[in-house]
Amino acid sequence: MTAEIKLGLCNPPEPVYLYVNQGEVDGESYIWYKFNISQDKKIPVTQRALTGYLSELRLTTKEFKGKDNLKLDIVISADELYVIRTGIETNFAKSFLLAASLIQDFSKPLIIVANAGDENTVFCNLYDAASKTKIYREWSRDLDWATIIHDIQSLLGSVSSTISFTPKLSVVPQPVHPQDLRVKNIRTLLDYPLDLVKEWLEFQDVDRPSLLHITKINELVKTMCLAWAADKCEYPNHAESSYQKQVVDAVASGADELTAINGWMQQVQAVKTGAV
Numbered sequence: 001m002t003a004e005i006k007l008g009l010c011n012p013p014e015p016v017y018l019y020v021n022q023g024e025v026d027g028e029s030y031i032w033y034k035f036n037i038s039q040d041k042k043i044p045v046t047q048r049a050l051t052g053y054l055s056e057l058r059l060t061t062k063e064f065k066g067k068d069n070l071k072l073d074i075v076i077s078a079d080e081l082y083v084i085r086t087g088i089e090t091n092f093a094k095s096f097l098l099a100a101s102l103i104q105d106f107s108k109p110l111i112i113v114a115n116a117g118d119e120n121t122v123f124c125n126l127y128d129a130a131s132k133t134k135i136y137r138e139w140s141r142d143l144d145w146a147t148i149i150h151d152i153q154s155l156l157g158s159v160s161s162t163i164s165f166t167p168k169l170s171v172v173p174q175p176v177h178p179q180d181l182r183v184k185n186i187r188t189l190l191d192y193p194l195d196l197v198k199e200w201l202e203f204q205d206v207d208r209p210s211l212l213h214i215t216k217i218n219e220l221v222k223t224m225c226l227a228w229a230a231d232k233c234e235y236p237n238h239a240e241s242s243y244q245k246q247v248v249d250a251v252a253s254g255a256d257e258l259t260a261i262n263g264w265m266q267q268v269q270a271v272k273t274g275a276v
Contacts, residue, residue, distance in 0.1 A: 015075070018045060020086040022120040031114040031122050032084070049113045051129050052078030054106050057152050059088065059258050061185045070189050070262075072097075076112065084112065088262065092122045094145070099126035099135040101148045106156055110135075141270065146246075146263020150255050177210035179217050185258055186221055189265070190228045197224070222248075225261060232268050239268065 020032045023042065030044035056075035062085075072093045074084040086092045092114070103110075109129035117123050126135045187197055200220060201207060209217050222243065229239035246264040251257045 013081075015081040015083045018050070018082060018084045020084065020090065020092045020114060020122050022116055022122055031116050048115070049111050050076060050078065050082060050084070051109055051111045052076040052082065053109050054100070054156065056156060057100075057149065059149075059185075059256075059262075060085070061188050070185075070258075074112070090122070091117060092124045096124040096126065097145065097148050097152070098137045098139065098143070099124070100152055102135055102137050103152075104155065144263050145266060146250075146255070146259040146261075149259045153256065177208070179210040179212075179214070180208050182257070183209045183217065183220060186261060187224060189258060189261060190224050192224045192228065196227075221257075225264070228265070229268050233271070242268065 017034065018032045019035060019042075022029075022031055023033070024030070025033075025042050025044050028044045028046075030042075030046070031048060032045050034043040034045060035041070036043055053076065054074065055077045056073070058073050058075070060071045060073050062069055062071050070088045071085050072088045074086075074096060076082040076084065096112070111127040111129050111132075113125040113127065115123045115125055127133060128135060183197065186192075187194065197220070198207075200223065201209070201212075204212060204216060206212055209220060212220075225243055225247065226239055229243070233239040243264060246267065247257070247260045250260045
């Protein structure tokens, strides 16, 4: 299937970003909104649903009020390319992932619905666009979110070529080295102090990770992760062994490192609170 190309004046082929949150602008309430950067203004989106094809799922680090925050980008191909951006720990992200984890064929269109909850929370409902059937999965404390994200990404990778008219979101070249970006993203996820990273690098006589051998960068990542888990595990060996299995071994098997670490963190936290 090929999308019809309309000739004449048009807007640049840039993605439309939808941000998930409850609020009000000029007396108009919203659950999700667009954002006009030049005017620093939120633009309410009155429609609560978006119909299209899920073409990509990724984790993105974005700066907000001087701090880096990890976001889930849900990329939808429709009349335009849409990116629904929400916090990785939000109810919207988790309810979306929960439903999407049941889907085996992403070459069919979906309806993504934003629903308001209590205390400014927003949830996501997912429907099969053809049958209008709601896709639902029971919530469980034992869910492995890193595995869910990885499985969805794997399925999307296998079906992207079957949706021939689906535009791919162009990746803007990063001015930083991939290994520098890797350490930054992991440090952000762990909320690990930047000063400690700089101090560690100084001991290696470098000022950025990309100047180190990959084994040293892996050592830095492990150091940050185990420091995060230090006050969350009764036995240090447990944190290290679970890190080896859920992060190092998982990445060696093809898992995304950031999602693997995120899943490991949630399991360590769950053990601490007695949830598992």
